[in-house]
Amino acid sequence: GDSVTQMEGPVTLSEEAFLTINCTYTATGYPSLFWYVQYPGEGLQLLLKATKADDKGSNKGFEATYRKETTSFHLEKGSVQVSDSAVYFCALSDLPGGSYIPTFGRGTSLIVHP
Amino acid sequence: GAVVSQHPSRVICKSGTSVKIECRSLDFQATTMFWYRQFPKKSLMLMATSNEGSKATYEQGVEKDKFLINHASLTLSTLTVTSAHPEDSSFYICSAAGVGTEAFFGQGTRLTVV
Numbered sequence: 024g025d026s027v028t029q030m031e032g033p034v035t036l037s038e039e040a041f042l043t044i045n046c047t048y049t050a051t052g053y054p055s056l057f058w059y060v061q062y063p064g065e066g067l068q069l070l071l072k073a074t075k076a077d078d079k080g081s082n083k084g085f086e087a088t089y090r091k092e093t094t095s096f097h098l099e100k101g102s103v104q105v106s107d108s109a110v111y112f113c114a115l116s117d118l119p120g121g122s123y124i125p126t127f128g129r130g131t132s133l134i135v136h137p
Numbered sequence: 138g139a140v141v142s143q144h145p146s147r148v149i150c151k152s153g154t155s156v157k158i159e160c161r162s163l164d165f166q167a168t169t170m171f172w173y174r175q176f177p178k179k180s181l182m183l184m185a186t187s188n189e190g191s192k193a194t195y196e197q198g199v200e201k202d203k204f205l206i207n208h209a210s211l212t213l214s215t216l217t218v219t220s221a222h223p224e225d226s227s228f229y230i231c232s233a234a235g236v237g238t239e240a241f242f243g244q245g246t247r248l249t250v251v
Contacts, residue, residue: 066245116239127180
């Protein structure tokens, strides 16, 4: 079935550092890919998404490119802030024809120090 | 993009009472809805899948009499946690998909049972 693999956390960075959180996926169909962010004590917020190969999703300085050849959707930000500290989830949703069950990665905690 | 709304975003209830969580697709018809649960510091676990007008299909280990799912219309699914206990405290999230579309996720509901 479909699956999403994220890098283990926590990721600890200093403010203004470059961020990469790796995400790779396995899908039998043609999934849409998502990054969600969960701030402490809050629900999930959609951060960005991409619906087809080579699409780049971007929001709030974060971006991720749908790479079909490497089955990846790595999240990047050029300069992180303390306020970016949160848990980040990579997710996929397949179209009918694949397993079709929306799947989340395990989440990666990001801690940004001043 | 499609919008999925969950209500309430947070709820506190007394042990032994039942709590209902609503999941609505605001601008599309959701033929399939998925319910997830997030354990502390863990990823989201699929609880059940429901198709409009049919009984929900529960994942192994999920008590169907404890977590009642109703998907009576194409825009609304509800999850009722019956006779809630403190161990049911968790973050619950729904996801909804239309015909031939990928699924979109709600923002989640934080349930605290005291």
